Amino acid sequence: PEMAAALKRTIEALMERGAVVRNLENLGERSLPYKISKHNQDHRRGGYFLVDFDGPPTIISTLMDHLGRDVDVIRPTFIKHPVSKTEECSGIIPVNYEDKLYTKKK
Amino acid sequence: MVAALVVSSRGWGKLRQILAAGKGAGASCAVLWRRGCSSQQEHVSHNEDLPIQMENPYKDPPKRCVLCGINVDYKNVQLLSQFVSPYTGRIYGRHITGLCGKKQKEISKAIKRAHVIGFMPVVYKDPTFLNDPKICDIRHPE
Numbered sequence: 001p002e003m004a005a006a007l008k009r010t011i012e013a014l015m016e017r018g019a020v021v022r023n024l025e026n027l028g029e030r031s032l033p034y035k036i037s038k039h040n041q042d043h044r045r046g047g048y049f050l051v052d053f054d055g056p057p058t059i060i061s062t063l064m065d066h067l068g069r070d071v072d073v074i075r076p077t078f079i080k081h082p083v084s085k086t087e088e089c090s091g092i093i094p095v096n097y098e099d100k101l102y103t104k105k106k
Numbered sequence: 107m108v109a110a111l112v113v114s115s116r117g118w119g120k121l122r123q124i125l126a127a128g129k130g131a132g133a134s135c136a137v138l139w140r141r142g143c144s145s146q147q148e149h150v151s152h153n154e155d156l157p158i159q160m161e162n163p164y165k166d167p168p169k170r171c172v173l174c175g176i177n178v179d180y181k182n183v184q185l186l187s188q189f190v191s192p193y194t195g196r197i198y199g200r201h202i203t204g205l206c207g208k209k210q211k212e213i214s215k216a217i218k219r220a221h222v223i224g225f226m227p228v229v230y231k232d233p234t235f236l237n238d239p240k241i242c243d244i245r246h247p248e
Binding site for chain 2: 082084090091094
């Protein structure tokens with residue numbers, strides 16, 4: 001309904017500035033962890049949406065302005081696409097604290 | 107008693123004789139041995155009886171922390187809430203969680219991100235996650 005319209009607006013704004021939208025995820029609608037007041041309104045419930053897009057970094061500031069002016073958007077956030085690499089995680093290597101902390105006189 | 111004393115005196119004398127003979131022989135032996143050593147030193151270094159230098163084969167594999175294979179994301183609030191105090195919502199330190207350096211940093215960054223975005227409550231722990239299994243080593247004062 002209204003959320004769909006708001007989403008459409010944001011994606012159109014992205015496309016206008018030349019960003020390629022990869023993926024759109026709906027993280028559900030739930031009550032916010034704390035009351036957020038935006039545009040003279042208090043919000044306690046909200047829908048979370050995640051938009052993956054590729055674009056030039058210069059559009060971020062313009063987009064923040066645009067989304068800040070949008071009444072339906074409570075909190076716009078931009079995050080770098082997470083590159084996960086956890087296969088290199090070796091165990092806890094025991095550190096020799098004595099050598100680390102005490103400077104030995106030469 | 108008297109017989110024993112006689113035996114001991116005889117024994118000492120014999121011992122002294124043996125020692126003297128041994129010293130003389132030993133000296134000659136030592137000289138011979140030294141000569142032998144000097145010629146044999148090259149062989150000793152290539153002896154196969156010496157221990158081979160290798161890494162300790164009985165070493166334990168390095169200890170892994172709780173999150174050692176798991177990818178940390180700012181979206182799974184449940185995992186992040188496990189490292190947060192239920193009363194104040196503060197992040198537990200490294201000495202309490204027992205995590206690697208890397209993972210502790212990742213978790214703290216993810217928690218702060220979730221705070222800003224509005225995913226995770228800041229000043230308390232989400233009540234739906236209060237009955238999660240305990241990972242951290244907290245000791246509340248009684």
